[in-house]
Amino acid sequence: MSTDVIPATDRDAFYARLAANHYSPLWTLMGGLGPEPTTTLVPHIWRYAEARELMVEAGDVVPLEDALRRVLGFRNPGSLAHQRTGATDTLWAALQLVLPGEVAPAHRHTPSALRFIVEGAGAYTVVNGQRVAMEEGDFLLTPNGHWHEHGHLGDGPVIWLDGLDSPLVSRLNQYVLDEEDDLQQVDADLPAPFVNGMLAKHWGSPAKVAQPLVYKLADALEVIEHLRDGEGDPFDDIVVEYRNPISGGSVMTTIAAFLQLVRPGVDTRAHRHTHSTVYHVVRGSGHSVIAGERVEWTKGDTIAVPLWYEHSHHNHSSEDAILFSYTDKPAVEALGLGRTAASA
Ligand code: 1HN
Numbered sequence: 123m124s125t126d127v128i129p130a131t132d133r134d135a136f137y138a139r140l141a142a143n144h145y146s147p148l149w150t151l152m153g154g155l156g157p158e159p160t161t162t163l164v165p166h167i168w169r170y171a172e173a174r175e176l177m178v179e180a181g182d183v184v185p186l187e188d189a190l191r192r193v194l195g196f197r198n199p200g201s202l203a204h205q206r207t208g209a210t211d212t213l214w215a216a217l218q219l220v221l222p223g224e225v226a227p228a229h230r231h232t233p234s235a236l237r238f239i240v241e242g243a244g245a246y247t248v249v250n251g252q253r254v255a256m257e258e259g260d261f262l263l264t265p266n267g268h269w270h271e272h273g274h275l276g277d278g279p280v281i282w283l284d285g286l287d288s289p290l291v292s293r294l295n296q297y298v299l300d301e302e303d304d305l306q307q308v309d310a311d312l313p314a315p316f317v318n319g320m321l322a323k324h325w326g327s328p329a330k331v332a333q334p335l336v337y338k339l340a341d342a343l344e345v346i347e348h349l350r351d352g353e354g355d356p357f358d359d360i361v362v363e364y365r366n367p368i369s370g371g372s373v374m375t376t377i378a379a380f381l382q383l384v385r386p387g388v389d390t391r392a393h394r395h396t397h398s399t400v401y402h403v404v405r406g407s408g409h410s411v412i413a414g415e416r417v418e419w420t421k422g423d424t425i426a427v428p429l430w431y432e433h434s435h436h437n438h439s440s441e442d443a444i445l446f447s448y449t450d451k452p453a454v455e456a457l458g459l460g461r462t463a464a465s466a
Pocket of ligand 1: 214233235
């Protein structure tokens, strides 16, 4: 039906009546839609030199008793006011600082969290009563609903990258938080295979861990080293996925995580996809080309690639470049919205 069968003023009055009575005329809403997914968010890099300085300043300004978590989130510059985004539409990324002697008390929430330890030694996290030591390069999980607290018994600052699906969970109106006044009952220091649920005590109460809680950098690098003479992935070079070995799937329901080697001299092909990605530089330096723009990166930098932005990675140095990354791919695919396009 043509909308100009009635005069414009009458039409405006009609639309006002529809709005007043809580109706949405679909034909006025579809103008913004097209064949491509869109976002107001933009690719962005947070350089470690700057972020670390601000993080250390936060250590002076904010006592952990006040903050509970001294977490400095990376907010995408394309975010609209009041929009609950993180580094991407679905993924939060942040640095967290814990100073010697501090404790971030136990809580649990519906968002799932991961940590990648950037620098420092002597910190630990307790996940559902299991203490996990945090060493540089470790990749740790706090799947949704798991109690977690952090502490630091060593010297000097410990800084890690936090990754969560909290913007996605917020958008689903499912962000729920429980706090605990007391610290968790800790089982004492446990060997890694125990923490990872590979070997369990066979008497008394059953093992609490249903999936690995920590992946060591040395293990991931050993696998990468084994694969480095192979062809590699055209878009990510020598890339391995951290897996849940019980399900064989991604590490968490909503988040997949990866470690990749971009070998010296490699230029990957460009592609884009409907999941968004956060990259963190573990070693070396190089650059990515994101939507035609060259972004130079080096150790400690964190880069957001929102959905459907074309990107490729380049290492023109003579040293290995190692990137950690995580994506919302499992969530996007579970919704039936997974889509990838390689560039020519
Ligand atoms: C959180 O609980 C932690 O427990 C870190 O360390 C970062 C970002 C958003 C929401 C919850 C933590 C977080 C977070």
